[in-house]
Structures are given as C-alpha cells and as structure tokens.
Amino acid sequence: MAGVSTKEIKARIRSMRSTRQITKAMEMVAASKLRQAQAQILKARPYYQALRSVIDDLAAGSDASSPYLYRAEDDKVLYIVIAGDRGLAGGYNSNILKLVTAESQGKQPAVLPIGKKAVEYFRSRNVPMLTTIYAQAADVSVGDCFSIAKLVSRAYLAGDYHRICLAYTVFGSVLSQTPATLPLLPLQTDPSEGTGRQIIYEPSAGEVFSAIIPEYLGGVIYGALCESRASEQAARRTAMDAATQNADDMIAGLSLKYNQARQAAITQEITEIVAGS
C-alpha cells in the first residue's frame, strides 16, 4: 500500500477499536434501560386505558357547557413536548422537535418542554416557554406529572391557552417509534356516542370535572412519558448497534489494508535481497 504506512493503519485500528468499545457499551446500557422502560409501560398502560374510558364516558354523557369540552378559539396552543436529555439516539430528538415545529406553523405556540434537548431547541428558536423546571426528563416522577397537569389546566382555564397538545414518541416496538401529537384540551368527544345515560356526579358535575381533568391529564402525561422514555432507549440502542457494526466493518477493512501493506513490505524486502545477491 503506497502512501500509508503500517504504523498509521495500526493506530487507526486501535482508535476504531476504542470507539467500538464505547458504542458497544452504550448499546448494552440502552438495552438494559429499555427493558426497565418496557416493564414500566406495561404497568402504566392499564391505568391509562382505565382513565381514558372513564373520561370518554364522562365527556359523552355530559352537556358541552364545560370549558373543558369546548372552546371556539384555537390560535394559542400550548405544546407539552417530551424529548430526551442526551443525544446519540438516532432521530429520536430531532423527529419529535421537527413534528412540533411543523404542526405549530401559523399559530401562536408556547411550549412546556420536558427534557434538556427540548429546552435547548425551543430556547434557540425563541419560542415562549411556560416553565423549564422539567429540563431533566429522566428525573420527572409521577408526582411531577400531576404538578404539570395542575399547572397546565390552571393556565387553560385562565384563558392563557386555547388548546393543549401533548407531543411524545409512541413506542410501537423495539424497531419502530413514531413521534405523535395528542390533543388534550378541550377534550375530544364523539357526539355520536352521546348515550344520554344518567350519570350521578358526586358532589356535582362541575366539581367532578375540575377535580378529574387534572388527574386525567397527569395520568396521560405520565403514560406518554413512559412511552417516550422507552422510545428513546430503543432508538439509542438501534443507533449504537449500527455504529458498532460500522466500526466492525471499518476495522475489518483496515485490518485487510494493514496485512496487505505488511505483505508488500516483506515482498519488497525479499526482492531487494534476491536482487542484491
């Protein structure tokens, strides 16, 4: 191999090997965190479904007088955006952030970012932020989700925002995660489902709504957070797996080059000896 000495190739192989070690380690860490996150999703899903069915029944059975059910204006939208704290997770962060930017075109968006990447992204674009105290997505607990829900529903009732949307990444499987937005408030109701059933509200319909909506939002946000966390780990695992494989390919290519160069050097030496004798 002309130009590249065996020494240089050897150095490159060595640096490639250490990179590969890092990506391999990150992949394994992501895989173990993914297992935890998947277990959490499985536990949280029945809760979310139970909440959802209660709210559906409630919304279908009640009149549309509550501000939670109907609001005419729709230009001031608050997006609750769940992204990650760290990069190196394939398209996980950029996909969700791009989706929110595309959807909020032509409106007056504000965001409540969860995760460091989301905070940085919206700060650099000067999008107004409701609060940035949830900058560490990994630290957000169930209790925090309920605090967020209370904060958001208060702002909604006060008229600061006309629509509340939740942007998160749906965990389809280890290989497929899709970013999605979910409208939270006003509640989405299907008028055809109005059964006209008599439901007793304890103590009164208004009080039930104002007590239940924050609970419901908190549950939904927690569910979305679990999905997003699992998606992040899955995306990171896939990205790091690809990186490890690339490193393997490059090491194989470089080893071949190294052997060729070594062989060429030996051949040349023999030729010189034979020619000199």
Added chain:
Amino acid sequence: MTPFPLKIVTPDGVCYDGMAQMLTVRTIGGDLGIMAGHADLVAPLGMGRATVVIDGQKRYAACMGGILSVTGGRVDLVPTTFEWADQIDAQRADASYQKAQQILSAKDASDTDLALAEARLKRALVRKNVASMK
C-alpha cells in the same frame, strides 16, 4: 351479598381485578359505599381509607387521589396511589409524619412548604391509620 366486578388500577400497575361484595372509599365529598347494582356514578377521590369486601373478608387500603367510576354495574377505581394495609411501611409513614410536623411547626416556612407539608401529613395519617387496621 351479591358480588360485582371491581378493578383497581394505579400508575404502578393493576392492584385488584376480580369480584368484590362491597367497596367503601373516601371521595372529595366524603365516604361513599358501593354495592352491586349501583347506578352509574363518577366521583373524584380524596385521601382516606378504602375498604374492600372480598368473599366476606374485609381488606383495608390507603387510597389517595384519582377517580371512582361505576358504569353498567362495573366498578373502576383509578387512584393515584393505592396500598393494601399489609404493603404499607408503617415506620416510613411515622417518619414522614414526624417530618411534616416539624415543617409545620417551623416559623419561617414558606406557603408552598406549608402546603406540601400539610399534604404529607395527611398522607402519613391515612397510612398510619390503615397500617394499624391490618
């Protein structure tokens, strides 16, 4: 007593899914008892002791926040936290109670601190009360 289907689900998983004969929970408007054949109902939950009668056996639990709903005879209890009496760590509840008392008696506590401590005190009291029932 006629049994009815009861499902108790929290963010940490399903706590109970099966038949029960009676359920008593603390809602924001006071204690509420549910038996088979109850009319459709929705009520937000407060903080308090829940009693579930399963096969004639009374079981107690600390039940805080969330929603109770009855639809077509099916009862869904969706609380934020739900701990059966035997799962409660009485020592931890006691420590939490002491801590809350300390904050409440401090002179320079801020309003948010006081509100948090009050909620903490309530939770600790409910847990202590339920733990003593097992």
